[in-house]
């Protein structure tokens with residue numbers, strides 16, 4: 001019989017519930033055997049839905065349990081480092097949702113522990129690498145058919161944020177996706193970075209910057225410009241265009257259908273041309289999450305991780321630290337990493 005990986009999941013919120021369903025219903029070669037969360041009720045409710053074990057709020061108990069072979073971390077950002085370190089203490093496989101941590105120093109500890117074990121055990125949830133649009137962009141760039149990449153123009157717009165969100169989280173939680181995907185698309189590393197405060201939107205009423213503009217320069221001289229809006233008031237809108245020497249590649253919108261109509265209640269207006277805009281990351285990247293977790297389980301069952309590593313999580317955090325430190329200085333700050341260990345080459 002084929003192997004079935006027994007997974008424990010920590011953090012039963014939005015993406016925790018989604019990944020739990022995904023693994024149980026869609027991912028071959030794996031199942032979720034146990035869940036834990038901050039409040040016991042969240043874990044109990046999810047466990048009851050699938051008839052699996054609840055560890056209540058005992059997240060470290062779940063990690064240590066002998067039945068649990070791999071751990072999926074879907075709790076809030078500030079908890080990731082400690083849970084990853086706990087999983088590594090037991091030398092188990094770990095899928096940690098982005099970000100790996102909220103700063104580079106924490107990620108260095110994770111890297112040091114993996115080096116001590118001598119094996120990659122951690123994968124970071126940078127699921128955009130599994131999105132068909134981004135993957136096709138990378139294939140075209142890597143083919144060299146349209147020349148060397150020169151520039152990236154991107155934007156990451158979110159509808160709204162929950163309580164406690166701060167300006168820095170616009171980088172560590174939101175733009176972290178672009179910090180990973182841009183270096184992956186370009187096959188290049190960051191030289192320096194600057195975060196620019198621009199005119200603030202009327203939607204910015206909760207004390208955090210919105211929008212922010214993220215500027216990055218790479219070692220090969222590419223220039224990256226990312227508009228980050230965390231409260232855009234209309235939708236979840238992800239855009240990315242890479243300008244190369246002899247052409248460009250652009251991320252397609254997930255819906256290709258353009259509708260021309262006179263919407264109900266708009267009788268006095270001219271017919272409008274529109275495309276639906278999603279409001280939710282779950283729907284926008286649904287296929288990428290499926291592919292990502294299938295690929296992770298497959299690589300774990302084969303004994304060798306192939307997806308985004310702790311090193312990738314670390315580099316994104318180094319760039320994030322530089323961006324947050326640059327805010328208000330009008331300066332590009334160096335994106336200075338430690339030397340890349342052989343394990344991640």
Ligand code: NAP
Nearest residue numbers: 011012013014015016037038039042074075076077097098
């Ligand atoms: P959420 O709905 O707020 O859920 C977060 C969960 O974390 C809550 O259920 C909460 O538990 C739990 N939690 C809080 N403190 C904890 C602790 N000390 N120990 C264990 N669990 C704890 O947030 P979310 O949207 O699901 O996001 C969760 C994580 O996934 C975040 O790190 C986020 O950045 C990441 N994420 C990634 C993507 C992506 O595109 N890759 C998309 C969304 C989210 P209780 O319910 O028990 O209080």
